[in-house]
Amino acid sequence: MKRRAWLRWGCAHCAGFGVLAAARAADGAPPAPVDDAYEPPARFVRPDIATDEGGLWALMDREETRLRRSAFRMREDALAGYLTALVCRLAGEHCPDVRVYPVRTPYFNANMAPNGMMQVWSGLLLRVDNEAQLAAVLAHEIGHYLRRHSLEMLRDVRSRTAFGAFLGLFGIVGLVGQMANIASLMAFSRDKEREADRISITLLKKSGYDAGEAAKIWAHLLAEARATPDVDPSKNSVLFATHPPSDERRQTLENLALGSTGRTGASEFRAVMAPLRRTLLEDEIKRNRPYESVELISRLLGHEPGSAELLHFRGEGFMLRATPGDADLAWADFQAAVQTGQPLPVTHRALGALHRKRNEPAAARDAWQRYLELAPSAPDAALIRQALEELKT
Numbered sequence: 196m197k198r199r200a201w202l203r204w205g206c207a208h209c210a211g212f213g214v215l216a217a218a219r220a221a222d223g224a225p226p227a228p229v230d231d232a233y234e235p236p237a238r239f240v241r242p243d244i245a246t247d248e249g250g251l252w253a254l255m256d257r258e259e260t261r262l263r264r265s266a267f268r269m270r271e272d273a274l275a276g277y278l279t280a281l282v283c284r285l286a287g288e289h290c291p292d293v294r295v296y297p298v299r300t301p302y303f304n305a306n307m308a309p310n311g312m313m314q315v316w317s318g319l320l321l322r323v324d325n326e327a328q329l330a331a332v333l334a335h336e337i338g339h340y341l342r343r344h345s346l347e348m349l350r351d352v353r354s355r356t357a358f359g360a361f362l363g364l365f366g367i368v369g370l371v372g373q374m375a376n377i378a379s380l381m382a383f384s385r386d387k388e389r390e391a392d393r394i395s396i397t398l399l400k401k402s403g404y405d406a407g408e409a410a411k412i413w414a415h416l417l418a419e420a421r422a423t424p425d426v427d428p429s430k431n432s433v434l435f436a437t438h439p440p441s442d443e444r445r446q447t448l449e450n451l452a453l454g455s456t457g458r459t460g461a462s463e464f465r466a467v468m469a470p471l472r473r474t475l476l477e478d479e480i481k482r483n484r485p486y487e488s489v490e491l492i493s494r495l496l497g498h499e500p501g502s503a504e505l506l507h508f509r510g511e512g513f514m515l516r517a518t519p520g521d522a523d524l525a526w527a528d529f530q531a532a533v534q535t536g537q538p539l540p541v542t543h544r545a546l547g548a549l550h551r552k553r554n555e556p557a558a559a560r561d562a563w564q565r566y567l568e569l570a571p572s573a574p575d576a577a578l579i580r581q582a583l584e585e586l587k588t
């Protein structure tokens with residue numbers, strides 16, 4: 196059952212919109228096929244509160260109010276403005292109806308609630324390489340929205356006991372643990388996923404992006420999901436349960452994008468993410484999936500080989516993974532970070548700990564003193580001072 200669930204490879208809880216398209220289909224007017232000439236439908240009208248769909252929208256409005264107040268919502272203006280501009284470029288005239296919220300949760304995910312509330316999780320922001328890849332995920336969600344895929348799913352789920360959990364998912368807080376269970380309930384059919392993927396490629400092309408970037412995301416996620424030995428990713432990875440990547444999907448996206456030329460927007464994306472990335476890397480390490488973290492950060496280092504920040508956090512990943520040889524690999528990364536001339540203060544702290552393990556008290560002292568010079572008011576400064584005292588005795 197679990198395996199079947201992830202094979203459905205849906206963006207499990209990217210719930211798009213609903214009722215009008217269903218009504219239109221009932222009137223015998225099928226939605227236009229998705230190809231390069233695809234034209235999105237006109238803006239949707241907010242459903243009357245007295246209707247079935249209107250009631251669902253009202254529930255989602257309440258979840259949106261909770262999300263706005265949540266400590267998990269990322270409040271950086273530059274990021275919010277950037278995401279909104281990106282959604283508007285892709286969604287065209289539907290722009291005023293889609294409100295996008297970045298949420299600090301270290302897993303790859305994006306979803307769209309029926310009232311137009313879109314979430315983008317910080318784990319996704321850490322994992323995409325450029326604006327085109329981010330746009331590909333947003334365009335996929337917009338694809339579900341434009342096709343109003345989710346209403347039938349919402350109704351279906353509502354008739355089951357999991358509806359409370361389903362609503363809670365849009366409210367985000369504390370739900371990561373439950374997500375794998377909910378994912379199978381919320382996955383769209385393969386046909387709907389294919390349709391959203393097709394729409395995403397046409398929207399990317401229209402907006403001037405290199406649509407070839409879309410397939411790369413799935414290749415990266417696959418590599419990450421397979422990084423941990425002897426672990427079935429469908430059982431242990433929220434990433435796999437909610438957005439199961441597959442070779443087939445990657446291949447299909449690659450074929451759809453064939454011949455696409457356009458921009459990737461790598462430098463624009465990096466400029467927006469630079470002030471936030473350290474926090475996202477800290478969150479990534481706290482996830483305690485070191486094989487995945489090392490895989491991910493090694494890939495990021497491929498784009499920025501001299502990044503002291505990335506070198507530090509891959510070192511942390513090696514320390515956490517702790518397989519034979521990992522302490523040496525961590526050592527090499529921390530040293531390389533110092534050699535950039537601009538290491539994070541915490542790199543000195545980590546080196547101090549490694550020196551102490553190697554029974555090199557003088558070097559440990561130097562490293563920790565350097566840490567305290569650079570970060571005198573760090574939360575663990577008192578602890579490090581105490582460790583320094585112990586080294587002297």
Ligand SMILES: [Zn+2]
Nearest residue numbers: 205206209391
């Ligand atoms: Zn989807």
